[in-house]
Amino acid sequence: MPSNALTRRGLLATGVSTAAALALSRFLTSPEVRAADSADVRTFYDPRFPRSRDLADALPGAPPLYAVSGDPSHLLAHIPGGRPRTRDLRLQGVTTETVPFCLEQLARRHHEVRFESRRLDRDLFVWTLTIRAPAAVV
Amino acid sequence: MKPNLPPGISATAFADALEAFRKIVGDAYVYTGQALSSYADPYSIVSNEDAHAASAAVAPASTEQVQAIVKAANEHGVPLWPISCGKNFAYGGAAPRMSGTVVLDLKRMNRILEVSESDGYALVEPGVSYFDLYDHIQAKGYKLWLDVPDPGWGSVMGNALEHGVGYTPYGDHFAMQCGMEVVLPNGELVRTGMGALPGNTTWQLFKYGFGPYIDGLFTQSNFGIVTKMGIWLMPEPPGYRPYMISFQREEDLEQVVDILRPLKVGMVIQNAATIRSLLLVAATNATRSQYTDKPGPLPDSTLRKIMAEQDIGMWNIYGALYGPPTVMDTLWTVIRDSFSKVPGTKFHFLEDRKQPNDLLAARADTMRGIPRLSEFSFINWTGGGGHIGFSPVSPIRGSEAMKQYTMVRDRMHEYGFDYMSIFAIGWRELHHVVELLFDRRDPSIKRKAEELFRLLVREAAAAGYGEYRTHLSFMDDIAATYGWNNHALMKLNQTIKDALDPKGILAPGKQGIWPARYRGSHT
Numbered sequence: 001m002p003s004n005a006l007t008r009r010g011l012l013a014t015g016v017s018t019a020a021a022l023a024l025s026r027f028l029t030s031p032e033v034r035a036a037d038s039a040d041v042r043t044f045y046d047p048r049f050p051r052s053r054d055l056a057d058a059l060p061g062a063p064p065l066y067a068v069s070g071d072p073s074h075l076l077a078h079i080p081g082g083r084p085r086t087r088d089l090r091l092q093g094v095t096t097e098t099v100p101f102c103l104e105q106l107a108r109r110h111h112e113v114r115f116e117s118r119r120l121d122r123d124l125f126v127w128t129l130t131i132r133a134p135a136a137v138v
Numbered sequence: 139m140k141p142n143l144p145p146g147i148s149a150t151a152f153a154d155a156l157e158a159f160r161k162i163v164g165d166a167y168v169y170t171g172q173a174l175s176s177y178a179d180p181y182s183i184v185s186n187e188d189a190h191a192a193s194a195a196v197a198p199a200s201t202e203q204v205q206a207i208v209k210a211a212n213e214h215g216v217p218l219w220p221i222s223c224g225k226n227f228a229y230g231g232a233a234p235r236m237s238g239t240v241v242l243d244l245k246r247m248n249r250i251l252e253v254s255e256s257d258g259y260a261l262v263e264p265g266v267s268y269f270d271l272y273d274h275i276q277a278k279g280y281k282l283w284l285d286v287p288d289p290g291w292g293s294v295m296g297n298a299l300e301h302g303v304g305y306t307p308y309g310d311h312f313a314m315q316c317g318m319e320v321v322l323p324n325g326e327l328v329r330t331g332m333g334a335l336p337g338n339t340t341w342q343l344f345k346y347g348f349g350p351y352i353d354g355l356f357t358q359s360n361f362g363i364v365t366k367m368g369i370w371l372m373p374e375p376p377g378y379r380p381y382m383i384s385f386q387r388e389e390d391l392e393q394v395v396d397i398l399r400p401l402k403v404g405m406v407i408q409n410a411a412t413i414r415s416l417l418l419v420a421a422t423n424a425t426r427s428q429y430t431d432k433p434g435p436l437p438d439s440t441l442r443k444i445m446a447e448q449d450i451g452m453w454n455i456y457g458a459l460y461g462p463p464t465v466m467d468t469l470w471t472v473i474r475d476s477f478s479k480v481p482g483t484k485f486h487f488l489e490d491r492k493q494p495n496d497l498l499a500a501r502a503d504t505m506r507g508i509p510r511l512s513e514f515s516f517i518n519w520t521g522g523g524g525h526i527g528f529s530p531v532s533p534i535r536g537s538e539a540m541k542q543y544t545m546v547r548d549r550m551h552e553y554g555f556d557y558m559s560i561f562a563i564g565w566r567e568l569h570h571v572v573e574l575l576f577d578r579r580d581p582s583i584k585r586k587a588e589e590l591f592r593l594l595v596r597e598a599a600a601a602g603y604g605e606y607r608t609h610l611s612f613m614d615d616i617a618a619t620y621g622w623n624n625h626a627l628m629k630l631n632q633t634i635k636d637a638l639d640p641k642g643i644l645a646p647g648k649q650g651i652w653p654a655r656y657r658g659s660h661t
Contacts, residue, residue, distance in 0.1 A: 070515035
């Protein structure tokens with residue numbers, strides 16, 4: 001677990017339900033999340049939901065955090081174009097669902113991606129989208 | 139994993155077809171197994187998850203490769219489902235109508251072949267998205283505006299072929315289409331309109347050429363694969379002023395639509411303006427749980443709270459003025475005076491809207507042809523991610539709008555869904571695009587949504603309203619409602635289908651048109 005990870009008690013203090021805290025804990029220990037440590041990381045949260053920032057901050061390698069509230073248009077700048085990358089890029093966050101959905105759709109156009117998502121409560125999802133660097137370039 | 143074979147095709151024949159496809163496009167561009175996840179319908183509404191599952195996908199890079207694939211498909215009897223960008227998510231995305239069909243993914247054919255600034259058009263391949271064409275125009279510095287639909291990641295060609303709309307004065311995309319190149323189901327290549335004349339210089343300038351105008355046959359159909367298409371672009375106007383007009387009461391819809399009709403038909407309202415319902419506007423900026431944790435229709439007190447907090451109306455017109463300032467001033471005077479007759483009307487310009495994420499800011503981009511994804515945020519309203527569009531058409535008449543509104547709203551409330559919609563104003567018609575949101579992970583909600591959708595189709599048809607577009611799962615239902623004179627139109631479509639595509643390899647079931655080989659088992 002990363003050093004900035006919240007404890008279960010800390011998670012509950014952010015206002016999420018016990019079920020959401022459990023879902024986040026499971027997500028953080030999933031093989032998918034643990035396998036992506038060598039990537040560049042960008043982390044998103046939704047400022048409309050105060051708990052979103054605390055939870056996003058608990059994700060591995062989280063800071064700096066980027067605010068995104070609903071409108072995915074502003075995310076285009078975070079998706080690399082068709083140029084080959086030299087390192088994996090991991091986009092992650094605690095946001096509403098359209099954010100990872102749109103990022104995944106945009107990234108798939110040019111890149112091989114791995115995507116994991118888990119619902120935390122009615123509005124928020126924790127997710128990670130890894131845009132893979134081509135093996136030949138690594 | 140057991141492959142999902144096309145109906146009536148043996149595993150051996152299918153393997154032979156894939157091998158033929160690999161020889162045409164290379165191993166890297168034939169997809170099977172896990173690689174097919176991109177071709178699933180993310181918002182599938184039906185309980186059978188395999189109802190629209192592809193068996194494989196193949197991605198050609200050129201018209202010649204498309205022709206070769208079509209010929210191989212004929213030889214092996216394997217059906218193909220062409221897609222351009224595959225982003226038509228409320229209507230099925232990249233998934234095929236018939237389970238087991240091979241997706242013909244045209245994403246690699248993404249060249250912008252020509253842009254003429256002086257004549258105002260572009261010639262594009264299927265894989266060119268609105269973002270691509272917009273970026274190209276900006277990079278070249280052309281004084282041209284694109285017309286974009288709400289999400290800008292879709293295909294310029296695909297949207298026009300599906301009768302999609304945008305929001306500038308060029309908002310009727312198929313009306314702005316000029317000239318096609320089409321691969322027929324037998325692999326032959328055809329150019330329409332002036333494109334049939336060798337050495338012509340007017341393929342993208344004059345639609346009709348000589349003889350029957352056939353471009354419409356290749357829209358919302360399975361009669362050919364369009365590989366090039368001309369689209370007209372709007373010269374950048376000398377001035378632009380987006381606006382929003384909000385109305386306070388549900389019943390205002392009738393008067394608003396009646397005021398709007400002569401303004402639109404007389405071109406005082408220049409663009410494809412829209413009337414958006416309260417919750418659709420609110421949902422782009424907030425979620426339901428921020429207002430209530432109770433199921434069922436929102437009480438009037440909550441609706442008023444949303445209106446006050448977001449400074450929006452029960453109905454909201456988003457429109458724009460285009461032209462020299464004096465022209466815009468004159469048009470605005472007429473528009474403002476006309477709608478001032480509705481009690482409580484509020485007029486808003488961009489500078490009046492101070493809230494973060496205000497929808498007018500996004501609309502201001504869209505109505506000047508800047509592609510965005512802003513509208514996607516409305517599906518967070520209930521948090522479940524799924525949505526499909528129910529889109530009946532009516533005259534631009536207040537009584538008809540109110541009739542449709544109350545009919546659909548009451549049914550949606552009865553089934554436990556919030557009503558949210560756009561009334562999009564065309565040249566003579568009103569598209570009532572209703573967004574049905576559902577939790578795509580909840581089978582019981584999906585069952586209710588499916589039942590509701592089929593009921594809405596039947597009730598709309600009984601009242602004389604037909605849908606202009608639909609999700610894969612409902613194509614047969616809606617085609618059946620267009621049944622005048624013992625389904626004469628479908629019989630004509632089937633006659634054309636059988637003549638052009640006797641082996642039935644192209645998009646079986648698209649828009650309810652099944653080739654003879656599958657007709658008995660699917661209709």
